[in-house]
Amino acid sequence: MAVETPRYHHKEPFMGLDYFLGFMNAFKGGFLLQFSHELFEKLGNTYIVKSFGKKVFKTRDQEVSKAVHATYFENFGLQGLRYDTAVHLWGNGIIVVDGPHWKHGRALIKSSFDVVHLANMERLRKHTSTFLALLPEDGLTVDLAPLFKRLILDTSSEFIFGEAMGALKDSKQFTDFMNAFEYAQRGTGIRSVLGRLKFLHRDEKWWSACQQVTDYADRYVNTALKRLKEERTQGKTSQLKERLRLVDEMARDTQDRVTLRSHIISVFSPAHDGAATALTNVIFHLARHPDVWWKLKAEIESTKEEILTYELLNSYQYLEWVLKETHRLTTIATTNQRLCVKSTVVPFGGGQDGRSPMYIQKGDIVEIHYRAMGRDKTFWGDDADLFRPERWESARPGWQYTPFGGGPRSCPGMRLVFTESAYVLVMLLRKYKEIVNRDPELEWKEEFCLTVQSKNGCVVALVA
Template identity: 35%
Template sequence: MGRSMIETIDPVNIQAVLAHQFEDFDLGSRNDCMRPLLGEGIFASDGPVWEHSRALLRPNFVRAQVSDMNNVYEKHVSRLIRKIPVDGSTTIDSATEFLFGKSVDTLLANESNSTANSTSNAFAQDFQISQAGILLRIRLGGLKAFYRDKAFTKATEDSREYCMGIVREALANRDSPKSSSDQSYVFLHELMKQSQDEKMLADQLLNLLLAGRDSTAGLLSILFLTLAKRQDILLKLREEVLPKLDGRKPSFEDLKSMTYLTWCLKETLRVYPIVPINVRVANKNTTLPTGGGPNGNLPLFIPKGQEVMYSSFSIHRLPEVFGEDAEEFRPERWEGLKPGWAYTPFSGGPRICLGQQFAMTEAAYTTVRILQEFDHIESRDPEPFKENVTLTLASQNGTKVALTSSQKQ
């Protein structure tokens, strides 16, 4: 339909687009597609607006907040563990606790002593519907002007209104004695010290929730699906985790010292990157370092307005970087491996993900706690892995595994 695309999987070109020639490329029409839900937040803006968002958010991802195991992770991981025999569903509870100061508590749904309400759980569903609609808008390109979807519009409006309600409540109570005495870290409260603009606060929270929810949910779901099918990897992981902790809950330092756990997480993000495909648009006439000329080894001219797509999914499978077995899930390959720009699970350059340490810490903590609680992880899915790509990558068939504990039987 009149739309052209240049695709590349050369790490040299990726480095140019994301870092060395960062100023030559923008997000293009993606901003318009995402703006109904994300406003002018960090994932839906370029230029000075993006720079302001980045500067606003960066101070809040310091180690002290990310490493707060009990307040940020344990409460919700414990609820997840209680839910596993029932449905084992993924959760956005810890992300909303960290960002909003109050969780949507999806893991308390249907419990007799639950304080969760229908509005909070509707938000989780609305957020998912809105994301699916955004992806369709991106795929449609210029044809998105003809796209109408009442479910998408309502879900997007309801998601933003839910978030705006939390922002208004926080602003109204910011000077109360209870708020001042609360020692737990809340992302929203820190942002309020820099701005009281309701829309701006809601925009930034929704942008970070998108990253905090999908990155960890996808990573954990695929990791446990893999562990269930690869008992050899699961055994090595248990041998590293369990003796080191001897039953106690892991600290941030414990997680950082678990080498094989880190390898497993990195290998999951290599084989199944959370954002498998991305696009940038040239905002001026520019070039890529390679791809031009009769042999493809000369600079390639990129005219203003040209879309450039790069696939982390494919780059992460380059045999010349990761070995001839690059298609195989093998955590041991990370011993001494330094792939550089051939490995970009959290992007790179000035737009590298601010929350990558938060996501990796949450995933590591959840993995360790589940291994401590359950003796066996068994696959209930005989089918090979099948990708489901929306704004992020997930398993098409979900995570069909059974977790059992001899201590609880």
């Protein structure tokens, strides 16, 4: 028997506009994470709010997350939440569709990913060395965040399109495209917050930014299809490992231009800055925890002359703990939503203590708070809000730790993010003796776009 779940006490219970105003106030004021934390503390691990008349279950309960992401996977989708607001940018790409089209896109990405990813070390080496050359000499203050962004833009554009955007060289191609891309993403984010009121978003510049992005991707799709045709008709193969491109690998499987373009933009969106945001967070923490920096240096010391291979990166255990701790404490994808497409009773979430079954009706939304789960003191202990990589020596989380989602739709880019972050971090550890915090603000401050990043970047001095 499902039991009633705690509710947010609305002053305006029909549309829930009071909640929306509170949310927007926190969003603008830069305290959305705190706003969300306080409501969980007050109402429990799962509670219900009204959002533009829709019933939304907000949860930081790992059992509810598991039920929605995995056990009852087929009953919870995202197409109804994302497709209409994002079709102009992401088309019918993997991140906005459900059902057979998603399944096909997922299989396509997964197999193409594995092959391109393993061939990617050489590119990472090349771009990281350009990046290192841009860093200021001994002791000067630098915000590494924008530099990480440019580095990851180059590695990801080369990984996906086969050609780096020239971000580290500040090329015009990079500036023009990124201005349009960021504008297109921001507008899409606004439309998604507006939901059913998205018709209020009337911005000509947004339409043309979306067009510019799709035109850009089309150029690469067309060349990939041309290459594929040549390969098939003339038996030509571009098998040089470093030439592998995601767009080519995907084109082997589907030659539908719109599908290819949509999936390519869907991968580019998280790929273009994901690892950069993670790297910024790692350096943010390391600059405030010199003991951890020294332990990392000690770990890599005996291998510091060796070529940095995928296997070597994977052999550094403390480094892995540092990266995991960074994603736990400063989770980048803080929440994720699913739309219930078939009424379901999930085993937990109901009742004041959240331990009774909970009824979710078709049309309701479930919002899962990954970041809040990563800080749950009942699992992580009283020091859950502290950066302490050593906890990973004994921590064995299941659904309490899902910074990359979980179940069949979990992030296919997770290994790539780990490899890129680990590679760049080890190169910094090899080159510099010390990293010194130069930001007077010691606390991590939030800045939301589609994900959340460090508002103050990571302002440091690197000492050789």
